[in-house]
Amino acid sequence: MADLYQIQDLRLSLADMTAKPLLGAAPKIEILKGLSFTIPKGSAVGIVGGSGSGKSTLGRALVRLLEPSGGTIRFDGADITHLSDAALRPLRRRFQMIFQDPMSSLNPRHRVGTIIAEPLRLHGFTDIPTRVTRALDQVGLPQAFAMRFPHELSGGQRQRVGIARAIALEPDFILADEIVSGLDVSSQAQVLNLLERLVRDLGLTLAFISHDLSVIRRLCQQTIVLHQGRIVENRPTPDLFADPLADYTQELLSAIPLPDPAQPWG
């Protein structure tokens, strides 16, 4: 299987605003410290780590919301590491993002139909109403929802709108950054099942960022564990769960409270 992403020695530094002097530039801190991995076409990759491990920064680099300070990112064979905003624009349709908090990523003043149509319009699609209808259908929302506002929806429904907006553009790649961490277990299960089905039916490639290994187990074939800006483990998901190699992976796994009072958890 060909690789959709090839990442070589990816480095990324950001300004450390907490250490910024009153006058002058903030010092840089390196968030990503040389990551190399590939994402095969059509696969679902889980990216896990604790807060501050760099997982969201990595995600943002993959869709080039951030520019790396070193290394290369190849997307479908093309080097996109340092492409300008203008050069990226035609590519943006091909990699889409679903965000953690739908209340801040869906415009509260727009109806769901407009929210899904807006990126289609920007990318010059002409059959917009058809595509909006189809996208709502694919995420299992009734057509009448096109006329609703985000605040009229439940958390799970809002995340479905986020997914509909992303898939309407027929992207090759979707980055989902902690998209179920704010949801109840039942809505969480619904959204994950939906995503699993869409990835399969539409042949999408998915990077799924989460701090919770238990949601990755079901969805992702491959899991990358990040700790302090470095990859500590990158293996097929079943192997990683059966026999976690890195100490940090073991720590993450053993910290998950299983719904079972008999689990040793001392």
Place this chain on the structure above:
Amino acid sequence: MSALVIRDLSVRLKKGPPLLRRVPLDLAAGEVRGLVGESGAGKSMIGKAVLGILPPSVEITGGEILLEGTDLLRLPPKERRRRIGATCALIPQDPLTALNPSHRIGPQITDRLVDILGWTRPAADARARELLAEVQIADPDRVLRSYPHELSGGMRQRILIASAFAAEPRLIVADEPTTALDVTVQKQILRLIAGMQARHGTAILFVTHDLGVVSKVCQRLSVLYSGMVVEDSTVADFFAAPRHPYSAALLAATPKYTDPAAGLNPVPDAVIDAVRAEVAAFDRGAPHG
């Protein structure tokens, strides 16, 4: 002796739908009870009703809240506040919004002891240092002089735990205290709460949507749907075999990494329809079971 007994507690949105439906609840002294349910089920509402911090848009329409035998709802407001302040405390969800960003940590722990409970300033300061040591903060004096933004999320949550235990309350309401934390920090904080609870013998109402967390820190749990308690069990009984179909479905939706086939099953529509019908029947005054 029960630390807290709630009978038939009903709360509704003013001129709106019911939020809690004749809730019964019993919390023994030194016991930890989980309140679980999906968003909007009313689990936080119970804690807020007990602490007298319901939002103004909401009113209590009936029932009793007996705190160590005294019905809080029959006390004059001033006496009620005094009694709640002296015997209860809250561990809130979000440590950043619960701490005042423009004040140092020290006074945020001690002011309540001095102003409301009448401690002397040196006694309160000594107590704060002692508590920070108990929640395993290595350098209490530095932390007491810090501002909230200078500390990590886990550290801030430790401070709120210390602060909750400061006046030796009989009852603590812990409202999703680890939801904002990542798993490794969550584990540390849960163990800390469990340890403090055991040492101080405090009863805790533990509001959470995570049944995994319940299985680790609670002895009993109440499962809520739409403001109605659908199941009240011991943790051992519940996880062995949940009695109500809705709570069984909730358990089946909880991810379980050890068994990828289990978990992450959405609550089936049939179960939702059945529990809704049960709520409707309950409202008509014909409770099932």
